[in-house]
Amino acid sequence: xxxxxxxxxxxxxxxxxxxxxxxxxxxxxxxxxxxxxxxxxxxxxxxxxxxxxxxxxxxxxxxxxxxxxxxxxxxxxxxxxxxxxxxxxxxxxxxxxxxxxxxxxxxxxxxxxxxxxxxxxxxxxxxxxxxxxxxxxxxxxxxxxxxxxxxxxxxxxxxxxxxxxxxxxxxxxxxxxxxxxxxxxxxxxxxxxxxxxxxxxxxxxxxxxxxxxxxxxxxxxxxxxxxxxxxxxxxxxxxxxxxxxxxxxxxxxxxxxxxxxxxxxxxxxxxxxxxxxxxxxxxxxxxxxxxxxxxxxxxxxxxxxxxxxxxxxxxxxxxxxxxxxxxxxxxxxxxxxxxxxxxxxxx
DNA sequence: AAGGCGGGGTA
DNA sequence: TACCCAGCCTT
Numbered sequence: 001x002x003x004x005x006x007x008x009x010x011x012x013x014x015x016x017x018x019x020x021x022x023x024x025x026x027x028x029x030x031x032x033x034x035x036x037x038x039x040x041x042x043x044x045x046x047x048x049x050x051x052x053x054x055x056x057x058x059x060x061x062x063x064x065x066x067x068x069x070x071x072x073x074x075x076x077x078x079x080x081x082x083x084x085x086x087x088x089x090x091x092x093x094x095x096x097x098x099x100x101x102x103x104x105x106x107x108x109x110x111x112x113x114x115x116x117x118x119x120x121x122x123x124x125x126x127x128x129x130x131x132x133x134x135x136x137x138x139x140x141x142x143x144x145x146x147x148x149x150x151x152x153x154x155x156x157x158x159x160x161x162x163x164x165x166x167x168x169x170x171x172x173x174x175x176x177x178x179x180x181x182x183x184x185x186x187x188x189x190x191x192x193x194x195x196x197x198x199x200x201x202x203x204x205x206x207x208x209x210x211x212x213x214x215x216x217x218x219x220x221x222x223x224x225x226x227x228x229x230x231x232x233x234x235x236x237x238x239x240x241x242x243x244x245x246x247x248x249x250x251x252x253x254x255x256x257x258x259x260x261x262x263x264x265x266x267x268x269x270x271x272x273x274x275x276x277x278x279x280x281x282x283x284x285x286x287x288x289x290x291x292x293x294x295x296x297x298x299x300x301x302x303x304x305x306x307x308x309x310x311x312x313x314x315x316x317x318x319x320x321x322x323x324x325x326x327x328x329x330x331x332x333x334x335x336x337x338x339x340x341x342x343x344x345x346x347x
Numbered sequence: 348a349a350g351g352c353g354g355g356g357t358a
Numbered sequence: 359t360a361c362c363c364a365g366c367c368t369t
Protein backbone atom coordinates (compact mmCIF):
# COMPACT_ATOMS: atom_id res chain seq x y z
CA UNK A 1 0.00 0.00 0.00
CA UNK A 2 1.29 3.45 -0.80
CA UNK A 3 2.61 5.73 1.90
CA UNK A 4 -0.23 8.22 1.83
CA UNK A 5 -2.93 5.58 1.88
CA UNK A 6 -1.56 3.95 5.01
CA UNK A 7 -1.29 7.36 6.57
CA UNK A 8 -4.78 8.60 5.85
CA UNK A 9 -6.28 5.30 6.99
CA UNK A 10 -4.39 5.61 10.26
CA UNK A 11 -5.53 9.23 10.55
CA UNK A 12 -9.20 8.49 10.09
CA UNK A 13 -9.01 6.03 12.97
CA UNK A 14 -6.79 8.03 15.31
CA UNK A 15 -7.20 11.75 14.83
CA UNK A 16 -7.96 13.93 17.80
CA UNK A 17 -11.04 16.08 17.83
CA UNK A 18 -9.60 19.59 17.73
CA UNK A 19 -11.53 22.81 17.18
CA UNK A 20 -9.50 24.03 14.21
CA UNK A 21 -10.38 20.81 12.42
CA UNK A 22 -14.00 21.92 12.28
CA UNK A 23 -13.28 24.81 9.93
CA UNK A 24 -11.44 25.88 6.81
CA UNK A 25 -11.82 29.55 7.56
CA UNK A 26 -8.34 30.96 6.89
CA UNK A 27 -8.53 33.29 9.88
CA UNK A 28 -9.02 30.41 12.31
CA UNK A 29 -6.51 28.18 10.56
CA UNK A 30 -3.91 30.95 10.53
CA UNK A 31 -4.58 31.70 14.20
CA UNK A 32 -4.19 28.05 15.16
CA UNK A 33 -1.00 27.64 13.14
CA UNK A 34 0.68 30.66 14.71
CA UNK A 35 -0.29 29.50 18.19
CA UNK A 36 1.00 25.99 17.50
CA UNK A 37 4.44 27.04 16.26
CA UNK A 38 6.93 25.32 18.57
CA UNK A 39 4.02 24.65 20.90
CA UNK A 40 2.30 21.41 21.76
CA UNK A 41 -1.42 21.09 21.06
CA UNK A 42 -2.18 20.63 24.73
CA UNK A 43 -0.50 23.91 25.61
CA UNK A 44 -1.88 25.92 22.70
CA UNK A 45 -5.49 24.75 22.82
CA UNK A 46 -6.77 27.01 25.63
CA UNK A 47 -5.10 30.01 24.00
CA UNK A 48 -6.81 29.22 20.70
CA UNK A 49 -10.17 29.07 22.45
CA UNK A 50 -9.49 32.36 24.20
CA UNK A 51 -8.48 34.16 21.01
CA UNK A 52 -11.47 32.87 19.05
CA UNK A 53 -13.78 33.96 21.85
CA UNK A 54 -12.30 37.43 22.25
CA UNK A 55 -11.49 38.08 18.59
CA UNK A 56 -14.02 36.17 16.46
CA UNK A 57 -12.94 37.87 13.23
CA UNK A 58 -9.73 39.30 11.83
CA UNK A 59 -11.26 42.76 12.20
CA UNK A 60 -11.76 42.26 15.92
CA UNK A 61 -8.12 41.33 16.25
CA UNK A 62 -7.04 44.25 14.08
CA UNK A 63 -9.01 46.70 16.20
CA UNK A 64 -7.41 45.50 19.43
CA UNK A 65 -4.43 47.13 21.12
CA UNK A 66 -1.16 45.25 20.98
CA UNK A 67 -1.03 45.30 24.78
CA UNK A 68 -4.34 43.45 24.95
CA UNK A 69 -3.14 40.87 22.43
CA UNK A 70 0.04 40.35 24.43
CA UNK A 71 -1.99 40.01 27.61
CA UNK A 72 -4.04 37.21 26.08
CA UNK A 73 -0.83 35.62 24.78
CA UNK A 74 0.79 35.82 28.23
CA UNK A 75 2.41 32.55 29.23
CA UNK A 76 2.61 31.06 25.74
CA UNK A 77 6.09 32.32 24.95
CA UNK A 78 7.77 33.44 21.73
CA UNK A 79 5.96 36.74 21.99
CA UNK A 80 7.06 37.90 18.54
CA UNK A 81 4.31 35.57 17.35
CA UNK A 82 1.72 37.72 19.10
CA UNK A 83 3.20 40.96 17.82
CA UNK A 84 3.35 39.63 14.27
CA UNK A 85 -0.12 38.15 14.60
CA UNK A 86 -1.51 41.54 15.49
CA UNK A 87 0.44 43.39 12.80
CA UNK A 88 -0.68 40.93 10.16
CA UNK A 89 -4.31 41.18 11.24
CA UNK A 90 -4.13 44.95 10.77
CA UNK A 91 -2.62 44.52 7.34
CA UNK A 92 -5.26 42.03 6.25
CA UNK A 93 -8.07 44.14 7.63
CA UNK A 94 -6.92 47.40 6.10
CA UNK A 95 -5.13 46.45 2.88
CA UNK A 96 -6.91 43.24 1.94
CA UNK A 97 -10.42 44.01 3.18
CA UNK A 98 -10.20 41.12 5.60
CA UNK A 99 -9.52 38.50 2.94
CA UNK A 100 -6.51 36.24 3.44
CA UNK A 101 -4.14 35.43 0.56
CA UNK A 102 -5.23 32.14 -1.00
CA UNK A 103 -1.91 30.62 -2.04
CA UNK A 104 1.47 29.62 -0.61
CA UNK A 105 3.47 32.32 -2.35
CA UNK A 106 1.36 35.21 -1.11
CA UNK A 107 0.82 33.74 2.35
CA UNK A 108 4.59 33.55 2.75
CA UNK A 109 4.79 37.34 2.54
CA UNK A 110 2.82 37.79 5.76
CA UNK A 111 4.73 38.64 8.92
CA UNK A 112 5.21 35.59 11.09
CA UNK A 113 4.30 33.20 8.28
CA UNK A 114 7.18 31.04 7.09
CA UNK A 115 7.44 27.98 4.90
CA UNK A 116 5.59 25.71 7.30
CA UNK A 117 2.68 28.01 8.05
CA UNK A 118 2.21 29.11 4.44
CA UNK A 119 2.06 25.46 3.36
CA UNK A 120 -0.34 24.60 6.15
CA UNK A 121 -2.81 27.37 5.37
CA UNK A 122 -2.53 26.92 1.60
CA UNK A 123 -3.19 23.19 1.81
CA UNK A 124 -5.82 23.15 4.55
CA UNK A 125 -7.86 26.11 3.34
CA UNK A 126 -7.23 26.11 -0.40
CA UNK A 127 -6.20 22.53 -1.27
CA UNK A 128 -2.86 23.65 -2.62
CA UNK A 129 -0.38 20.79 -3.02
CA UNK A 130 2.24 22.14 -0.65
CA UNK A 131 3.80 19.73 1.84
CA UNK A 132 4.28 20.92 5.39
CA UNK A 133 7.56 20.34 7.16
CA UNK A 134 7.45 20.58 10.93
CA UNK A 135 9.18 18.67 13.70
CA UNK A 136 6.71 15.82 13.37
CA UNK A 137 7.15 15.44 9.62
CA UNK A 138 10.94 15.51 9.89
CA UNK A 139 10.81 12.73 12.45
CA UNK A 140 8.40 10.49 10.56
CA UNK A 141 10.25 10.80 7.25
CA UNK A 142 13.73 10.49 8.68
CA UNK A 143 12.78 7.30 10.53
CA UNK A 144 10.73 5.65 7.84
CA UNK A 145 13.20 6.37 5.06
CA UNK A 146 16.31 6.20 7.24
CA UNK A 147 17.45 9.68 6.25
CA UNK A 148 20.21 10.95 8.54
CA UNK A 149 20.76 14.37 7.03
CA UNK A 150 20.49 16.84 9.92
CA UNK A 151 16.98 18.22 9.91
CA UNK A 152 18.14 21.66 11.03
CA UNK A 153 20.57 22.15 8.16
CA UNK A 154 19.70 23.86 4.92
CA UNK A 155 20.56 20.66 3.06
CA UNK A 156 18.17 18.74 5.27
CA UNK A 157 15.40 21.25 4.80
CA UNK A 158 15.65 20.95 1.02
CA UNK A 159 15.92 17.18 1.06
CA UNK A 160 12.98 16.60 3.35
CA UNK A 161 10.84 19.20 1.62
CA UNK A 162 11.34 17.42 -1.68
CA UNK A 163 10.59 14.05 -0.13
CA UNK A 164 7.41 15.30 1.51
CA UNK A 165 6.34 16.99 -1.69
CA UNK A 166 6.71 13.67 -3.54
CA UNK A 167 4.71 11.78 -0.93
CA UNK A 168 1.84 14.19 -0.42
CA UNK A 169 -1.55 12.97 -1.56
CA UNK A 170 -2.21 15.13 -4.61
CA UNK A 171 -5.93 14.50 -4.28
CA UNK A 172 -6.14 15.55 -0.66
CA UNK A 173 -3.17 17.62 0.48
CA UNK A 174 -5.11 19.06 3.41
CA UNK A 175 -5.77 15.63 4.89
CA UNK A 176 -2.26 14.34 4.18
CA UNK A 177 -0.52 17.26 5.84
CA UNK A 178 -2.58 17.09 8.98
CA UNK A 179 -2.34 13.32 9.09
CA UNK A 180 1.44 13.15 8.94
CA UNK A 181 1.75 15.73 11.69
CA UNK A 182 -0.76 13.94 13.87
CA UNK A 183 1.02 10.66 13.23
CA UNK A 184 4.31 12.18 14.36
CA UNK A 185 2.73 13.79 17.40
CA UNK A 186 0.87 10.81 18.82
CA UNK A 187 2.31 7.63 17.23
CA UNK A 188 5.84 8.26 15.96
CA UNK A 189 6.71 10.25 19.09
CA UNK A 190 10.24 11.48 19.87
CA UNK A 191 10.58 9.13 22.86
CA UNK A 192 9.18 5.62 23.02
CA UNK A 193 7.14 5.64 19.81
CA UNK A 194 4.53 2.90 19.47
CA UNK A 195 6.43 0.85 16.91
CA UNK A 196 4.79 -2.42 17.93
CA UNK A 197 1.40 -1.22 16.73
CA UNK A 198 2.67 0.99 13.92
CA UNK A 199 1.12 0.47 10.47
CA UNK A 200 4.50 1.24 8.94
CA UNK A 201 6.62 -1.10 11.02
CA UNK A 202 7.37 -3.56 8.22
CA UNK A 203 8.73 -0.82 5.95
CA UNK A 204 10.26 1.56 8.48
CA UNK A 205 14.04 1.62 8.10
CA UNK A 206 14.70 3.04 11.56
CA UNK A 207 12.58 0.35 13.20
CA UNK A 208 14.03 -2.52 11.20
CA UNK A 209 17.61 -1.36 11.72
CA UNK A 210 17.01 -0.50 15.37
CA UNK A 211 17.83 3.17 14.79
CA UNK A 212 14.68 4.71 16.22
CA UNK A 213 16.63 6.48 18.92
CA UNK A 214 19.20 7.84 16.45
CA UNK A 215 16.77 9.45 14.06
CA UNK A 216 16.14 12.18 13.22
CA UNK A 217 19.63 13.70 13.40
CA UNK A 218 19.80 17.25 14.67
CA UNK A 219 22.77 19.59 15.01
CA UNK A 220 23.10 20.53 18.64
CA UNK A 221 22.54 24.14 19.58
CA UNK A 222 24.74 26.16 21.87
CA UNK A 223 24.30 25.80 25.60
CA UNK A 224 22.07 28.27 27.37
CA UNK A 225 23.75 31.32 28.83
CA UNK A 226 23.41 32.15 32.50
CA UNK A 227 22.06 35.52 33.53
CA UNK A 228 21.36 37.06 36.91
CA UNK A 229 18.17 39.08 37.17
CA UNK A 230 17.22 41.21 40.17
CA UNK A 231 13.71 42.60 40.04
CA UNK A 232 12.91 45.61 42.19
CA UNK A 233 9.40 45.32 43.56
CA UNK A 234 8.57 48.80 44.77
CA UNK A 235 5.74 49.01 47.25
CA UNK A 236 4.53 52.36 48.50
CA UNK A 237 2.18 53.23 51.31
CA UNK A 238 -0.24 54.58 48.75
CA UNK A 239 -0.40 51.05 47.30
CA UNK A 240 1.55 51.61 44.15
CA UNK A 241 4.36 49.75 42.47
CA UNK A 242 6.41 50.23 39.33
CA UNK A 243 6.26 48.26 36.12
CA UNK A 244 8.28 49.15 33.07
CA UNK A 245 7.81 48.10 29.49
CA UNK A 246 10.65 46.12 27.96
CA UNK A 247 11.83 47.87 24.85
CA UNK A 248 14.49 46.89 22.39
CA UNK A 249 15.52 43.61 20.87
CA UNK A 250 15.81 40.98 23.56
CA UNK A 251 13.41 38.63 25.26
CA UNK A 252 9.91 39.66 26.34
CA UNK A 253 9.80 42.64 24.01
CA UNK A 254 6.83 44.92 24.85
CA UNK A 255 5.96 42.98 27.98
CA UNK A 256 6.10 44.54 31.43
CA UNK A 257 8.40 43.79 34.32
CA UNK A 258 9.50 45.20 37.63
CA UNK A 259 12.55 47.45 37.25
CA UNK A 260 15.46 45.14 36.50
CA UNK A 261 19.03 45.21 37.74
CA UNK A 262 21.10 42.69 35.84
CA UNK A 263 24.32 41.60 37.50
CA UNK A 264 27.23 39.37 36.50
CA UNK A 265 26.76 37.21 39.58
CA UNK A 266 24.34 36.91 42.46
CA UNK A 267 24.40 40.07 44.52
CA UNK A 268 23.90 40.50 48.26
CA UNK A 269 21.62 42.94 49.98
CA UNK A 270 24.29 45.46 50.92
CA UNK A 271 25.80 45.63 47.48
CA UNK A 272 22.43 45.96 45.84
CA UNK A 273 21.43 48.65 48.29
CA UNK A 274 24.51 50.67 47.40
CA UNK A 275 23.90 50.14 43.77
CA UNK A 276 20.33 51.39 43.71
CA UNK A 277 20.69 54.32 46.08
CA UNK A 278 20.95 56.64 43.13
CA UNK A 279 18.12 54.96 41.26
CA UNK A 280 16.05 57.71 39.72
CA UNK A 281 12.84 56.05 40.87
CA UNK A 282 13.88 56.68 44.46
CA UNK A 283 14.87 60.31 44.02
CA UNK A 284 16.86 60.11 47.24
CA UNK A 285 13.88 58.94 49.28
CA UNK A 286 14.57 56.67 52.24
CA UNK A 287 13.70 53.05 51.50
CA UNK A 288 13.71 49.61 53.07
CA UNK A 289 15.17 46.76 51.04
CA UNK A 290 14.16 43.15 51.66
CA UNK A 291 15.21 40.02 49.83
CA UNK A 292 12.10 38.04 48.86
CA UNK A 293 13.71 34.73 47.84
CA UNK A 294 16.98 33.61 49.42
CA UNK A 295 17.81 31.13 46.70
CA UNK A 296 17.57 32.38 43.14
CA UNK A 297 14.59 31.19 41.16
CA UNK A 298 16.01 29.50 38.08
CA UNK A 299 13.86 30.21 35.07
CA UNK A 300 15.02 28.08 32.17
CA UNK A 301 14.48 29.21 28.63
CA UNK A 302 15.84 27.34 25.67
CA UNK A 303 18.67 29.83 25.24
CA UNK A 304 19.05 31.48 28.64
CA UNK A 305 18.99 30.37 32.26
CA UNK A 306 17.77 33.21 34.40
CA UNK A 307 18.88 33.21 38.05
CA UNK A 308 16.29 35.49 39.52
CA UNK A 309 15.91 37.28 42.82
CA UNK A 310 12.96 39.49 43.75
CA UNK A 311 13.72 42.40 46.07
CA UNK A 312 11.02 44.25 47.96
CA UNK A 313 11.53 47.98 48.29
CA UNK A 314 9.23 49.67 50.77
CA UNK A 315 8.95 53.39 50.31
CA UNK A 316 6.73 56.03 51.77
CA UNK A 317 5.24 57.60 48.72
CA UNK A 318 5.72 56.66 45.17
CA UNK A 319 6.35 58.60 42.22
CA UNK A 320 4.35 59.58 39.28
CA UNK A 321 5.69 56.51 37.46
CA UNK A 322 3.87 54.22 39.82
CA UNK A 323 0.84 52.12 38.97
CA UNK A 324 -1.80 50.96 41.39
CA UNK A 325 -1.03 47.47 42.68
CA UNK A 326 -4.71 46.65 42.24
CA UNK A 327 -4.24 47.07 38.47
CA UNK A 328 -1.15 44.91 38.18
CA UNK A 329 -2.96 42.01 36.56
CA UNK A 330 -3.94 44.18 33.60
CA UNK A 331 -0.38 44.14 32.30
CA UNK A 332 1.15 41.45 30.11
CA UNK A 333 4.13 40.07 32.00
CA UNK A 334 6.53 37.17 31.49
CA UNK A 335 5.40 34.07 33.33
CA UNK A 336 8.39 34.48 35.65
CA UNK A 337 6.91 37.78 36.83
CA UNK A 338 3.37 36.43 36.75
CA UNK A 339 4.28 33.59 39.08
CA UNK A 340 5.80 36.04 41.53
CA UNK A 341 2.72 38.26 41.44
CA UNK A 342 0.48 35.28 42.16
CA UNK A 343 2.64 34.04 45.03
CA UNK A 344 3.38 37.37 46.67
CA UNK A 345 0.94 38.78 49.16
CA UNK A 346 0.75 42.47 48.29
CA UNK A 347 -1.44 43.38 51.28
C1' DA B 348 24.75 29.28 8.54
C1' DA B 349 24.04 30.47 13.16
C1' DG B 350 21.79 32.39 16.92
C1' DG B 351 17.83 34.56 19.39
C1' DC B 352 13.40 33.87 20.91
C1' DG B 353 9.36 30.95 25.99
C1' DG B 354 7.37 27.96 28.44
C1' DG B 355 5.80 23.37 29.34
C1' DG B 356 6.27 18.37 28.91
C1' DT B 357 8.75 13.69 28.71
C1' DA B 358 12.05 10.13 30.05
C1' DT C 359 19.70 16.66 32.64
C1' DA C 360 18.75 16.67 27.67
C1' DC C 361 15.55 16.89 24.26
C1' DC C 362 11.22 18.16 22.06
C1' DC C 363 7.19 20.99 20.50
C1' DA C 364 1.94 22.19 13.79
C1' DG C 365 8.96 27.76 13.39
C1' DC C 366 10.23 32.46 12.23
C1' DC C 367 13.29 36.23 11.98
C1' DT C 368 17.65 38.68 12.13
C1' DT C 369 22.40 38.87 11.49
